[in-house]
Amino acid sequence: MTEINPNGRPHAYGFDTRAVHAGQRPDPYTGARAVPIFQTTSYVFEDTDSAAAYFNLQEYGNTYSRIMNPTVAAFEERIGNLEGGAGGVAFASGLAGQAAALFTMLQPGDHVVASSALYGGSVTQLKHLLRKLSVELTFVDPDDLSLWEGAIRPTTKALFGETIGNPGGNVLDVEPIARLGHDHGIPLVIDNTFATPYLCRPIEWGADIVIHSATKFLGGHGTSLGGVVVEAGTFDWSNGRFPVVADPSPAYHGLAFHETFGMYGYLMKLRAESLRDLGGAMSPFNAFLLLLGVETLPIRMDRHVANAEDIARFLVCHPMVERVRYAGLEDSSYYPLKEKYLPRGAGAVFSFDIRGGRAAGTALIERLQLWSHLANVGDAKSLIIHPASTTHRQLGDEELRAAGITAGTIRLSVGLETLDDLIWDLERGFRAARAAGGTNEEAAAAAGRTVEGVETEPQVLR
Amino acid sequence: MTQSTAVDLAAYQDETTIRDLIGSARTVAIVGLSPNVLRPSNFVGFYLQRHGYRIVPVNPRETEILGEKSYPSLTDIPFPVDIVDVFRTPEAVPGIAREAVAIGAKALWLQFGVISPEGARIAEDGGLKVVMDRCMKVEHARHAGRMHWLGFNTGNVTARR
Numbered sequence: 001m002t003e004i005n006p007n008g009r010p011h012a013y014g015f016d017t018r019a020v021h022a023g024q025r026p027d028p029y030t031g032a033r034a035v036p037i038f039q040t041t042s043y044v045f046e047d048t049d050s051a052a053a054y055f056n057l058q059e060y061g062n063t064y065s066r067i068m069n070p071t072v073a074a075f076e077e078r079i080g081n082l083e084g085g086a087g088g089v090a091f092a093s094g095l096a097g098q099a100a101a102l103f104t105m106l107q108p109g110d111h112v113v114a115s116s117a118l119y120g121g122s123v124t125q126l127k128h129l130l131r132k133l134s135v136e137l138t139f140v141d142p143d144d145l146s147l148w149e150g151a152i153r154p155t156t157k158a159l160f161g162e163t164i165g166n167p168g169g170n171v172l173d174v175e176p177i178a179r180l181g182h183d184h185g186i187p188l189v190i191d192n193t194f195a196t197p198y199l200c201r202p203i204e205w206g207a208d209i210v211i212h213s214a215t216k217f218l219g220g221h222g223t224s225l226g227g228v229v230v231e232a233g234t235f236d237w238s239n240g241r242f243p244v245v246a247d248p249s250p251a252y253h254g255l256a257f258h259e260t261f262g263m264y265g266y267l268m269k270l271r272a273e274s275l276r277d278l279g280g281a282m283s284p285f286n287a288f289l290l291l292l293g294v295e296t297l298p299i300r301m302d303r304h305v306a307n308a309e310d311i312a313r314f315l316v317c318h319p320m321v322e323r324v325r326y327a328g329l330e331d332s333s334y335y336p337l338k339e340k341y342l343p344r345g346a347g348a349v350f351s352f353d354i355r356g357g358r359a360a361g362t363a364l365i366e367r368l369q370l371w372s373h374l375a376n377v378g379d380a381k382s383l384i385i386h387p388a389s390t391t392h393r394q395l396g397d398e399e400l401r402a403a404g405i406t407a408g409t410i411r412l413s414v415g416l417e418t419l420d421d422l423i424w425d426l427e428r429g430f431r432a433a434r435a436a437g438g439t440n441e442e443a444a445a446a447a448g449r450t451v452e453g454v455e456t457e458p459q460v461l462r
Numbered sequence: 463m464t465q466s467t468a469v470d471l472a473a474y475q476d477e478t479t480i481r482d483l484i485g486s487a488r489t490v491a492i493v494g495l496s497p498n499v500l501r502p503s504n505f506v507g508f509y510l511q512r513h514g515y516r517i518v519p520v521n522p523r524e525t526e527i528l529g530e531k532s533y534p535s536l537t538d539i540p541f542p543v544d545i546v547d548v549f550r551t552p553e554a555v556p557g558i559a560r561e562a563v564a565i566g567a568k569a570l571w572l573q574f575g576v577i578s579p580e581g582a583r584i585a586e587d588g589g590l591k592v593v594m595d596r597c598m599k600v601e602h603a604r605h606a607g608r609m610h611w612l613g614f615n616t617g618n619v620t621a622r623r
Binding site (some may be wrong): 003013053059256271 | 464485499500501505508510512574575597600603607608609610611612613614615616617618619620621622
């Protein structure tokens with residue numbers, strides 16, 4: 001008989017406590033306080049009966065690190081816990097996780113409805129990879145609920161969106177979209193990478209599956225790729241629409257995952273079949289580094305948001321800036337949704353359009369000393385990129401417009417540096433952009449205002 | 463699941479009750495245990511055996527399941543039972559609850575989707591603890607087993623070794 005851990009009465013721990021502890025207790029064998037890195041491919045079985053029980057999923061046991069690993073499991077449970085789900089399954093990257101999450105519930109002939117304002121990598125995965133699997137796709141303007149509803153077909157198996165769109169910064173109205181999906185027996189899948197569970201927990205608003213690129217804010221250090229899929233555990237996969245999840249599985253000797261494992265059925269199938277067969281497993285070392293990041297997620301996100309809000313306000317006042325798209329600004333059309341879903345802040349990734357288009361944007365980026373020009377977000381370091389020439393390069397003009405991008409759009413991922421330094425550096429960039437793309441006076445005239453009273457020196461608004 | 467809205471499920475999913483039952487029970491009668499190794503009830507029976515519980519199959523169509531003699535009903539079991547674990551339709555639960563009371567079981571445990579307010583009331587009136595819409599295997603694995611090895615959210619937070 002296994003000993004029951006004498007915790008006493010259960011206590012509802014707060015988010016910050018769970019960000020440090022959930023999914024990992026001191027190692028019972030060694031007492032190690034930090035999560036041990038189990039850098040092993042495989043595990044010795046106690047006996048042949050145990051081995052059979054593990055492979056049959058009759059017992060929770062380790063078999064092979066492509067399917068499960070104790071260090072990775074600590075990361076999976078931590079994110080599953082922070083999101084308020086039944087658990088998590090980690091992957092080598094966010095896109096690997098997203099592909100597997102969809103692969104688990106889709107079969108040829110199915111259909112997906114997705115927001116048109118998505119990360120470029122998600123657009124290509126949904127549009128081209130799914131087509132190769134004979135899955136059809138409809139992109140809709142995420143702000144119009146009637147378009148979501150109108151796009152639903154008898155074969156529709158998933159609604160897909162991002163909490164905070166990339167790079168337009170639109171906030172998804174998760175609650176009515178989830179309700180719409182459930183009215184049709186369809187799960188809502190949310191990419192929550194930009195918000196993190198600290199700023200928004202989509203499951204609390206009805207989402208069924210939450211996906212993260214852990215590479216971004218969850219890790220926060222830009223050292224490690226990783227992804228994780230969390231499921232709420234409340235969706236009825238046996239509603240008749242998902243035989244691929246509910247029926248006895250030919251890929252697992254006839255096991256009916258949803259009936260057998262109930263609220264854990266989808267995650268079990270995601271792991272035991274999709275992760276096993278697609279193979280995009282997270283490395284234990286990456287899980288260790290990502291866990292280190294998650295421990296400080298709450299305090300980092302507070303700082304990311306504070307810096308982002310101040311930089312957004314600096315940009316709004318700047319004569320070289322045509323518009324700023326950040327839901328944290330009170331005049332953003334998304335501000336009411338931000339207040340509902342993201343009360344602690346709209347994240348730290350947003351974009352602005354520079355006056356002078358492509359030439360001005362290039363000049364700005366090339367002059368910067370402190371902002372790193374690269375294709376990532378969610379690092380402790382501040383990052384900047386020009387989507388039209390990088391992350392969204394594969395998209396046509398139509399798709400660019402649908403994603404809210406112009407030739408002058410510049411995306412920022414605001415880091416944890418001293419605010420004054422970030423603004424000082426941007427101001428240097430704007431001077432170079434002005435020289436390349438037009439004068440300050442011209443820019444101000446275009447904006448319909450005079451330069452009088454416009455401060456061009458760095459200003460700290462916090 | 464339409465019945466579930468009328469039932470206060472949380473009242474039958476108390477963490478302390480569940481933990482106490484899992485820690486104290488030794489003998490578990492499984493009503494509706496299937497001999498088919500792919501059925502959920504068989505998964506649970508197999509698992510509980512591995513973790514040291516004596517399981518007692520209750521299935522009138524079988525003579526032996528998982529190496530244990532199968533009884534036609536709870537009242538045919540000639541020794542005390544701690545938990546009556548139910549894998550039957552909700553309609554069958556009131557009758558099972560009455561038998562559970564009659565044999566002096568300590569608890570009535572209704573598996574995922576087995577939701578019966580009437581059965582729960584009968585058992586409670588007879589002095590039994592009641593757990594509803596919860597899996598005994600999952601709860602054991604959460605509190606005493608290795609569920610965390612597969613990344614599931616156990617909800618456990620502790621700094622104790």
